[in-house]
Amino acid sequence: xxxxxxxxxxxxxxxxxxxxxxxxxxxxxxxxxxxxxxxxxxxxxxxxxxxxxxxxxxxxxxxxxxxxxxxxxxxxxxxxxxxxxxxxxxxxxxxxxxxxxxxxxxxxxxxxxxxxxxxxxxxxxxxxxxxxxxxxxxxxxxxxxxxxxxxxxxxxxxxxxxxxxxxxxxxxxxxxxxxxxxxxxxxxxxxxxxxxxxxxxxxxxxxxxxxxxxxxxxxxxxxxxxxxxxxxxxxxxxxxxxxxxxxxxxxxx
Amino acid sequence: xxxxxxxxxxxxxxxxxxxxxxxxxxxxxxxxxxxxxxxxxxxxxxxxxxxxxxxxxxxxxxxxxxxxxxxxxxxxxxxxxxxxxxxxxxxxxxxxxxxxxxxxxxxxxxxxxxxxxxxxxxxxxxxxxxxxxxxxxxxxxxxxxxxxxxxxxxxxxxxxxxxxxxxxxxxxxxxxxxxxxxxxxxxxxxxxxxxxxxxxxxxxxxxxxxxxxxxxxxxxxxxxxxxxxxxxxxxxxxxxxxxxxxxxxxxxxxxxxxxxxxxxxxxxxxxxxxxxxxxxxxxxxxxxxxxxxxx
Numbered sequence: 001x002x003x004x005x006x007x008x009x010x011x012x013x014x015x016x017x018x019x020x021x022x023x024x025x026x027x028x029x030x031x032x033x034x035x036x037x038x039x040x041x042x043x044x045x046x047x048x049x050x051x052x053x054x055x056x057x058x059x060x061x062x063x064x065x066x067x068x069x070x071x072x073x074x075x076x077x078x079x080x081x082x083x084x085x086x087x088x089x090x091x092x093x094x095x096x097x098x099x100x101x102x103x104x105x106x107x108x109x110x111x112x113x114x115x116x117x118x119x120x121x122x123x124x125x126x127x128x129x130x131x132x133x134x135x136x137x138x139x140x141x142x143x144x145x146x147x148x149x150x151x152x153x154x155x156x157x158x159x160x161x162x163x164x165x166x167x168x169x170x171x172x173x174x175x176x177x178x179x180x181x182x183x184x185x186x187x188x189x190x191x192x193x194x195x196x197x198x199x200x201x202x203x204x205x206x207x208x209x210x211x212x213x214x215x216x217x218x219x220x221x222x223x224x225x226x227x228x229x230x231x232x233x234x235x236x237x238x239x240x241x242x243x244x245x246x247x248x249x250x251x252x253x
Numbered sequence: 254x255x256x257x258x259x260x261x262x263x264x265x266x267x268x269x270x271x272x273x274x275x276x277x278x279x280x281x282x283x284x285x286x287x288x289x290x291x292x293x294x295x296x297x298x299x300x301x302x303x304x305x306x307x308x309x310x311x312x313x314x315x316x317x318x319x320x321x322x323x324x325x326x327x328x329x330x331x332x333x334x335x336x337x338x339x340x341x342x343x344x345x346x347x348x349x350x351x352x353x354x355x356x357x358x359x360x361x362x363x364x365x366x367x368x369x370x371x372x373x374x375x376x377x378x379x380x381x382x383x384x385x386x387x388x389x390x391x392x393x394x395x396x397x398x399x400x401x402x403x404x405x406x407x408x409x410x411x412x413x414x415x416x417x418x419x420x421x422x423x424x425x426x427x428x429x430x431x432x433x434x435x436x437x438x439x440x441x442x443x444x445x446x447x448x449x450x451x452x453x454x455x456x457x458x459x460x461x462x463x464x465x466x467x468x469x470x471x472x473x474x475x476x477x478x479x480x481x482x483x484x485x486x487x488x489x490x491x492x493x494x495x496x497x498x499x500x501x502x503x504x505x506x507x508x509x510x511x512x513x514x515x516x517x518x519x520x521x522x523x524x525x526x527x528x529x530x531x532x533x534x535x536x537x538x539x540x541x542x543x544x545x546x547x548x
Contacts, residue, residue: 058433060353087436097427099446109445110435159431166435 006031006170006200007052012066014047016059021047023224025066029170034192034201036215036232038208040247043221045204049172052202053089054082071169087114090163094175096155098147098162103139106147106158110166125165133161134191153184160191164199171195173203177210189214208248212236220244285523288508289516292316301517307481307492309501309511316514320481322521324491327484328477329467331402332409336466337459339406340413344455347414348421349443360418367411375475378404383476390488396478398487404472409462416461420454421447457537464529468522470495494518 007029014022022044029035037045050056051068054075067074075085087110098106105112107126115121126143130136135157139150147158156176163171173192177185192201192214205211211218212232219229220243228235228244239245246252254262292301296316304317347359382403383395424447432442448455478490481497498515505512 053434055430055434058430083436083438086434091434093427093430095427097431099428099431100450109432110437113435113437113441162435
């Protein structure tokens with residue numbers, strides 16, 4: 001079990017100014033698994049997700065206590081550059097947010113910043129990333145068109161492809177389908193199934209069925225605390241804690 | 254009065270008020286043309302626009318305004334070259350980099366700069382900048398293109414900076430987050446995402462700054478030196494159109510040739526300002542970014 005752990009969260013507290021958003025979170029995420037974070041709005045699940053690639057650094061007046069180990073190293077240690085962390089831990093957001101550039105340059109945006117600018121390599125990378133995100137067939141003839149011409153679902157898959165182009169170890173997804181229609185949602189879910197062979201995925205979702213469908217493990221949060229964390233099957237059939245059961249069966253939330 | 258007539262009443266009142274401003278503007282343009290056009294009975298359009306000599310009071314008078322046009326354009330151009338980097342870069346600093354406290358201080362100071370009466374700035378140019386230029390570069394006069402351009406740049410900076418700043422703030426947060434999440438640094442994000450997304454607003458800011466400079470009168474009247482000749486160096490004096498109109502209108506006999514030549518100069522200025530505004534409009538539409546994902 002210990003061998004497969006990729007992220008270890010130890011006694012983490014998080015504050016927005018004076019408001020405490022997370023209380024004493026301890027949990028570990030396992031490699032090549034899909035972990036779902038669920039819970040009612042404001043329970044801290046997105047906050048936790050954004051802590052894992054230091055996106056909360058961008059918000060003024062936030063404070064972290066405790067440690068988050070990524071492959072054994074604390075990503076909040078003083079000598080760690082958040083930019084390096086974000087290169088290894090990719091993120092897909094709630095609202096599709098492609099850059100107002102061409103489809104091609106959306107994919108090459110990240111790689112361009114760090115690697116060689118060899119045209120062939122980039123072409124190959126664009127093709128591979130788009131294929132991984134199951135978007136290649138739809139866009140291969142319009143790579144030089146603006147990403148803004150794509151539909152919402154296509155844009156979200158483009159954003160996934162863009163994150164994959166960085167060859168990250170982990171993919172964080174913050175309610176990636178909440179702005180999409182059912183068909184696009186199904187496509188993204190299939191994609192997650194496919195991606196977990198090569199990536200570790202941590203997904204925040206409001207959709208309980210989605211958590212049940214795509215994840216191997218599920219963590220339930222309530223009011224900034226981790227209430228229960230176990231195999232998805234167990235959480236959805238025989239949760240240990242009453243609150244979890246109440247939330248899953250729709251009695252509150 | 255029932256609700257329906259009340260609604261109608263309000264609608265017509267607002268229409269009338271809107272109409273008043275349009276009519277007033279129309280009348281101003283009409284009188285500009287009525288007073289200005291008669292000069293072309295005495296002198297051809299080409300001689301007027303391209304004539305090299307502006308001696309409105311000699312005998313016979315010469316009404317060539319090319320030196321005035323060149324004067325206006327050169328001080329506008331140079332002030333733009335000075336003001337654009339300063340204005341845009343300070344907008345970037347204020348909008349994206351400065352900590353909250355400094356942001357407020359910088360913003361208020363730049364807004365204060367916008368509120369300075371132009372005559373005060375002109376005074377500064379005459380009393381401080383001119384003698385310094387004259388001594389440092391050993392010039393016959395410190396009232397010249399460089400001086401006027403520098404002062405005009407100070408006036409254009411607040412316009413450019415505050416409009417650019419609004420454009421930068423309008424860049425969707427989603428774009429910035431996407432960039433950071435891909436491992437871009439702050440600098441890379443500014444250069445590659447924020448600035449391109451704000452390009453239309455920034456270009457509009459630049460052009461509005463330029464039209465502010467070309468229409469400015471008091472500063473150029475006080476510090477441009479007033480020589481109606483095509484300049485040969487940046488240390489020469491010039492007589493921009495606005496300065497010429499302001500200085501001479503008081504002495505020109507009513508409806509004389511000189512008088513209508515000054516109005517015709519106003520027409521030229523009017524068209525230049527119009528062109529600037531049309532370019533600003535065009536640019537802001539052309540580079541308009543489609544916002545973040547529409548579903």
